[in-house]
Structures are given as structure tokens and as C-alpha cells.
Amino acid sequence: MGEERPRSRAPALPWMRSPVDVSLLNECSLDVVPCLDPRLKGALQNMGISSLFPVQVAIWQETIGPGAFERDLCVNSPTGSGKTLAYALPIVQVLSTRAVRCLRALVVLPTRDLALQVKEVFDAIAPPVGLSVGLAVGQSSIADEIADLIKRPKLQAGICYDPEDPPPELQSAVDILVATPGRLVDHINSTHGFTLEHLCYLVADETDRLLRESYQSWLPTVLEMTNMNNEGPLKSKSSLYSAFGSLRTIRRCGIERGFKGKSYPRLVKMVLSATLTQDPSKLSQLDLHHPLFLSAGRRRYRFPEKLESYKLICQSKLKPIYLVALLQNLEGEKCIVFTSSVESTHRLCTLLNFFTDLPLKIKEYSGLQRQSVRSKTLKAFREGDVQVLVSSDAMTRGMDVEGVRNVINYEMPPYIKTYIHRAGRTARAGQTGRCFTLLRKDEVKRFKKMLQKADNNSCPVYSLPASSVESFRSSYTSALEKLKEAVESETSRKRKLGSKAP
Numbered sequence: 001m002g003e004e005r006p007r008s009r010a011p012a013l014p015w016m017r018s019p020v021d022v023s024l025l026n027e028c029s030l031d032v033v034p035c036l037d038p039r040l041k042g043a044l045q046n047m048g049i050s051s052l053f054p055v056q057v058a059i060w061q062e063t064i065g066p067g068a069f070e071r072d073l074c075v076n077s078p079t080g081s082g083k084t085l086a087y088a089l090p091i092v093q094v095l096s097t098r099a100v101r102c103l104r105a106l107v108v109l110p111t112r113d114l115a116l117q118v119k120e121v122f123d124a125i126a127p128p129v130g131l132s133v134g135l136a137v138g139q140s141s142i143a144d145e146i147a148d149l150i151k152r153p154k155l156q157a158g159i160c161y162d163p164e165d166p167p168p169e170l171q172s173a174v175d176i177l178v179a180t181p182g183r184l185v186d187h188i189n190s191t192h193g194f195t196l197e198h199l200c201y202l203v204a205d206e207t208d209r210l211l212r213e214s215y216q217s218w219l220p221t222v223l224e225m226t227n228m229n230n231e232g233p234l235k236s237k238s239s240l241y242s243a244f245g246s247l248r249t250i251r252r253c254g255i256e257r258g259f260k261g262k263s264y265p266r267l268v269k270m271v272l273s274a275t276l277t278q279d280p281s282k283l284s285q286l287d288l289h290h291p292l293f294l295s296a297g298r299r300r301y302r303f304p305e306k307l308e309s310y311k312l313i314c315q316s317k318l319k320p321i322y323l324v325a326l327l328q329n330l331e332g333e334k335c336i337v338f339t340s341s342v343e344s345t346h347r348l349c350t351l352l353n354f355f356t357d358l359p360l361k362i363k364e365y366s367g368l369q370r371q372s373v374r375s376k377t378l379k380a381f382r383e384g385d386v387q388v389l390v391s392s393d394a395m396t397r398g399m400d401v402e403g404v405r406n407v408i409n410y411e412m413p414p415y416i417k418t419y420i421h422r423a424g425r426t427a428r429a430g431q432t433g434r435c436f437t438l439l440r441k442d443e444v445k446r447f448k449k450m451l452q453k454a455d456n457n458s459c460p461v462y463s464l465p466a467s468s469v470e471s472f473r474s475s476y477t478s479a480l481e482k483l484k485e486a487v488e489s490e491t492s493r494k495r496k497l498g499s500k501a502p
């Protein structure tokens with residue numbers, strides 16, 4: 001008898017029940033992408049891209065040409081399927097004909113590293129069509145960021161502005177802004193000349209993660225500043241500058257499909273994730289307009305096509321030896337090891353580095369570290385100087401590092417969503433990749449049930465040669481000793497620092 005598969009429940013929201021099935025589309029060669037600006041085609045070719053992936057084709061169809069951007073888009077597409085370019089490309093194409101520079105597109109991401117990664121994609125395609133891209137993530141001082149985002153009029157020699165007079169008009173120096181929520185709110189609240197008055201496109205990437213926390217109420221703040229006609233609070237905030245005949249954006253009062261004749265001032269929204277929430281109360285926060293749901297396949301969760309999943313079953317106390325033996329077995333291929341917390345990330349990385357017979361460069365990557373340390377580690381990992389990254393979940397969502405062939409769950413992920421985002425660091429952009437999960441015997445059943453929530457969920461046992469596990473037993477004992485000493489000396493150092501604090 002065949003195994004029973006858990007039935008996936010139909011989404012509560014009617015518009016989510018009949019999605020555009022992205023998995024039915026094919027890749028599309030750049031030569032036949034309709035209306036693609038030749039400058040953008042050239043930029044894509046410079047990036048080594050010769051065709052659009054299915055999710056990119058699907059979004060292009062909804063955003064370029066007749067009916068463009070009529071509806072807000074909700075996209076659920078697997079990790080590594082190319083969602084970034086899927087939204088970046090149409091936004092850049094549409095804005096490429098703009099006459100005056102102002103902030104027209106805002107892309108919000110939950111972490112700084114992700115924002116940097118997305119900015120790189122925009123940087124590759126926006127300048128060739130004359131668009132400028134800004135970053136608001138708190139990487140540099142707020143003053144430096146403001147200098148990049150706001151254009152100050154040049155004072156002419158010999159002319160002084162009377163402080164009694166209204167200040168000269170400030171303008172945006174960027175057309176597109178990539179931001180993290182906290183820094184965005186800082187600019188909204190306190191940066192002179194920063195306005196969302198002209199915003200036409202809002203992208204919430206990794207939406208489910210962004211909706212999980214309030215992040216200084218960035219979403220209601222942005223919606224309040226844009227979801228109004230020109231007589232609303234927007235006016236009062238920017239009236240100082242508008243009084244000088246500044247550019248005003250009259251929001252589109254479109255005759256929209258399903259909203260015939262209704263005046264509907266609107267900002268176009270695109271929300272995306274590999275594990276998009278279907279929770280009506282969460283999605284309602286986005287105030288979506290006549291949303292169109294694009295999803296890869298009928299099931300809610302889907303793994304990348306060329307991902308292979310394996311499980312390794314071992315006793316809890318032998319996990320470190322199995323991990324070391326597995327890493328040796330992978331022969332220096334780029335690998336990310338996931339743990340369940342920043343503390344265990346630190347401990348495990350320290351322990352692994354005490355295995356002197358493991359000839360690999362292994363580094364920790366976690367939210368406990370300073371940004372500069374993390375960036376340095378990530379750079380070394382990208383360049384192949386580090387082969388193994390030990391990480392907790394928080395920092396790795398959406399991370400795109402070329403050549404990661406393996407992901408290892410040192411601890412079983414608690415949810416299928418966690419598994420998907422961890423595993424999704426490999427098998428990206430149609431490449432092959434493997435995800436290994438170390439399990440205790442008593443976890444196997446729960447793990448199997450969890451994987452059944454996703455498509456293509458086969459997960460055979462991966463066997464390591466017994467000799468390879470045995471060969472690390474003695475070095476494990478001495479590595480454990482060293483770890484104990486290291487933990488003790490760290491604890492006493494922290495205690496001393498704590499006692500010195502005022």
C-alpha cells in the first residue's frame with residue numbers, strides 16, 4: 001500500500017486558491033523576451049544571464065505590456081529560483097523612461113546582508129539605463145547615508161541663504177532604495193528631504209520574515225505615507241518643500257480590473273518568499289490591491305528541483321564525530337552547517353577547529369558577531385578561502401553564495417519552513433546540491449512527517465564508512481578537552497569584563 005501523504009489545506013483567502021502556476025512556464029531566452037530594453041539585455045548578458053527563469057517570465061508577463069502592474073503580486077517560489085531579478089528587472093525597465101529623479105521604488109529586506117546582496121543586483125542593471133540605486137541599512141553613519149540619498153543644491157559663490165527663508169528644495173539622489181526596516185524608519189522620521197511622496201513600487205522580499213516582527217512599525221508607516229491622496233498627512237510632512245513648486249506625484253487613479261470606475265490611489269506592491277504566509281491576518285497588513293498569486297506548483301512548499309536530501313542517524317553524543325567524518329567525506333566542497341542557536345554555533349565551530357586532522361578552514365557566522373566580522377567571513381567564504389561556515393538560522397535566509405554544494409543540519413530544523421530556507425542555500429539557480437540532516441533515532445519519525453509537507457520529499461539514509469567515523473574518535477577526545485578549556489577561559493574573561501563595567 002502506498003504511503004499516506006498529508007493533505008495540504010486549501011488557503012483561506014479565495015485569491016490564493018487559484019494561483020498562476022509558475023512551474024508550468026519555461027525559461028525564456030533574452031532574445032525573445034517581449035519589450036526588453038536592449039540596454040537591460042546587455043546588462044543581463046554581462047551578468048552571464050542568457051535567459052529568464054520561469055518566475056522571472058511570470059512576473060514580467062504581469063508587469064510589462066498591456067495590463068502592466070494592474071494588480072499587486074504575491075509570489076511563492078522556491079529558494080534560488082531567481083526572485084530578486086524577477087522583481088528588479090520590471091521595476092528598472094518601467095522606471096528607465098522616467099524624466100525626473102525621485103524615489104520611486106523601495107525594496108525592503110529583513111537583514112543588512114540580504115539588502116547588500118539585492119543592491120548588487122540592482123547595481124548591475126539600473127545604472128545602464130540611467131537609474132541610481134541607494135542603500136539604507138546602517139552600514140555607514142547616518143550622515144554618510146543621507147549624503148548618498150539626498151541631493152543638496154550647490155550654493156553659488158557669494159550667495160547666502162537667509163535662515164528666515166524656507167530652505168532650498170532637497171531632492172532624492174536615488175530612484176530606487178534598498179533598505180532594512182529600522183534604517184528606513186530612521187530616514188522617514190528624521191532625514192530632511194527624504195520623502196515617499198513619489199513612491200510607485202514597494203517590494204517586501206522575504207515577506208513572511210518581515211511580517212513576523214514589527215521592525216519599528218515600518219509597514220504601517222510606509223503605507224500611511226503613501227496610501228493617501230495628496231491632501232493627507234504626506235502634504236503636511238513635505239509641505240515645506242512642496243511650497244517651492246516641487247514635483248508632485250498624483251497617484252494613479254486607475255480604472256483597474258475589478259474596480260471599474262473607482263478612483264483608487266495606489267502604490268504597486270510585490271511580496272515574495274519561498275515560504276509565503278497564507279495567514280489572512282498577516283497578509284492583510286500589506287493592504288494588497290486585487291492581489292494576484294503566483295506559485296510554483298500546487299503545494300505550498302517546494303524544494304529546488306535538483307536538491308537531494310539525506311539523513312544520518314546517530315546517537316546524540318556521537319554527532320560531532322559524524323559531522324567531522326561527513327565533512328571529510330565531502331572533500332572540501334563548500335558547505336554550511338546549521339545549528340539551532342548562536343551559542344551552539346560558537347561552541348560547535350570552536351570544537352571543529354580543534355580537530356587538527358580535519359584540513360578545512362571553518363568559520364563561524366552568527367548574529368552575535370559584529371557586522372564587520374561577518375562581512376569578512378562571508379567574503380572569505382564566497383572566495384573559497386573558507387570552506388565551511390557554521391551558522392544559526394537568523395543570518396542565512398536568502399543568502400546567495402555561489403558554489404555551496406552542501407548544507408548540513410547539525411540539529412533537526414524545528415519547522416519545514418526552516419528546513420526549506422536552510423536547504424535552499426544550495427541547489428540554487430538550477431544547480432545540484434545536497435542537504436544532510438543529523439538525527440537521533442527518536443527524531444526520525446517527526447522529521448519524516450515534517451518533510452512530507454513539501455513536494456519531492458524523499459530523504460534516504462546516508463551511510464558513512466564505519467572506518468571514517470572510528471578514525472576521529474581519539475581526536476574527538478582531545479578536541480573536547482580543548483573546548484572545555486576554551487569555554488572556561490571565555491567565561492572567566494567575560495566575568496572580568498563584567499566586573500569592570502561601571
Ligand SMILES: Nc1ncnc2c1ncn2[C@@H]1O[C@H](COP(=O)(O)OP(=O)(O)OP(=O)(O)O)[C@@H](O)[C@H]1O
Nearest residue numbers: 049051052053079080081082083084274398400429
Ligand atoms: N535568469 C537567470 N539565469 C541565470 N542565473 C540566474 C538567473 N536569475 C537569477 N540567477 C541566479 O540565481 C541565483 C538565485 O537567485 P536569487 O537569489 O534571486 O534567488 P531567490 O529566489 O531570491 O532565493 P531565496 O528564496 O533563497 O532568497 C543567484 O545567484 C542569481 O544570480
